[in-house]
Amino acid sequence: MTYGDAEFGFELLACRWAELAWPPEERRDSAVVVSRQLGTQKRRWDTVVVEADPEALAARRQFGTDALDSDLLHVVRNAPTEWAWYRDALPHPGYPWRYVLAAVHRAAARGVVEKRKNGNKVEIRRVAPYPDWVERIVAVEHKPDLDASAARALSDQLAHDVETALADEVWVATTATEDSVEPALLESMPVEVGILTLDFAEGVHADVGDVAWYPSSLDPTTGGERFEADEKAEKRLAIAERAYGKGWRSFHDTMRPDCRHFELRREGHALVPWCAAKERGQTAAECSGSCPEFSPEPPQWRTKGWPIEGGPGKGIKQLLERRRKWVRERDVE
Numbered sequence: 001m002t003y004g005d006a007e008f009g010f011e012l013l014a015c016r017w018a019e020l021a022w023p024p025e026e027r028r029d030s031a032v033v034v035s036r037q038l039g040t041q042k043r044r045w046d047t048v049v050v051e052a053d054p055e056a057l058a059a060r061r062q063f064g065t066d067a068l069d070s071d072l073l074h075v076v077r078n079a080p081t082e083w084a085w086y087r088d089a090l091p092h093p094g095y096p097w098r099y100v101l102a103a104v105h106r107a108a109a110r111g112v113v114e115k116r117k118n119g120n121k122v123e124i125r126r127v128a129p130y131p132d133w134v135e136r137i138v139a140v141e142h143k144p145d146l147d148a149s150a151a152r153a154l155s156d157q158l159a160h161d162v163e164t165a166l167a168d169e170v171w172v173a174t175t176a177t178e179d180s181v182e183p184a185l186l187e188s189m190p191v192e193v194g195i196l197t198l199d200f201a202e203g204v205h206a207d208v209g210d211v212a213w214y215p216s217s218l219d220p221t222t223g224g225e226r227f228e229a230d231e232k233a234e235k236r237l238a239i240a241e242r243a244y245g246k247g248w249r250s251f252h253d254t255m256r257p258d259c260r261h262f263e264l265r266r267e268g269h270a271l272v273p274w275c276a277a278k279e280r281g282q283t284a285a286e287c288s289g290s291c292p293e294f295s296p297e298p299p300q301w302r303t304k305g306w307p308i309e310g311g312p313g314k315g316i317k318q319l320l321e322r323r324r325k326w327v328r329e330r331d332v333e
């Protein structure tokens, strides 16, 4: 197996599998948006699967392909159908109006709201109603080598996820082995957390996931010790928006596809990074300008259109970007 052992490789393969086959062992009724390394300041999940209403997700496209952050969401979701002074139209957000005005300008520059001057007042109008596209948010923690001690180490974090109930469901994904998941291992984890086994020995295919333990649905609509119900709803939408904007293929933004050793390898239905110098799947952290084997792609590799479109590095970025766009649109058509 070339991938699936290291956490980063496993994470990418698991994201691709979720894109193909979520929810595990069930028929897909929702559209899915998959992203990685998202959450709150205190808790970051390896994979986030947003289950979305297909029509509402299609309507979300009117606001572009980038995420709307919480300040932009405040403007977009409350913008009126008719022109109105932004201070009349928007609820007071609990912070100074000048920040709201800055968000209004940003929203208008992005084309997600209309803006005009009326005397010395800035008026706004919505471009479309912001759709209610998020149905459920699923958090997946990865532990390719899940043994009893790894399960114990994870249990506090998972108990926190269950208690906070920011996601509707929490799972641990691990590598499928010959043995079934040990009862001792199940005992170390909160009973509400699902366990998913993934077998990437032959790469990513829709049928490589098995449920070893089904999770319980959590209730994200009620407030708790950490978040009030309203605050939680806002955080959930902000997470879903980040997932929408980021997807899971954005690793090329931080890795070095412009290195001559950087390749994309096919693992079943997945394309994942491969380092020809190290002869293995490289991690995102080591694939940087400070990598001792980093070597810029030679200029003669650059194809026509250089420097705007050319070069293998650019080609990889464009390929991943095209795939991200294609998947984003696939489930809503």
Ligand code: SF4
Residues within 6 Å of the ligand: 256, 259, 260, 261, 262, 263, 274, 275, 276, 277, 278, 282, 286, 287, 288, 289, 291, 292, 293, 294, 295
């Ligand atoms: S040599 Fe280093 S920078 Fe180049 S692809 Fe491999 S890990 Fe990335």
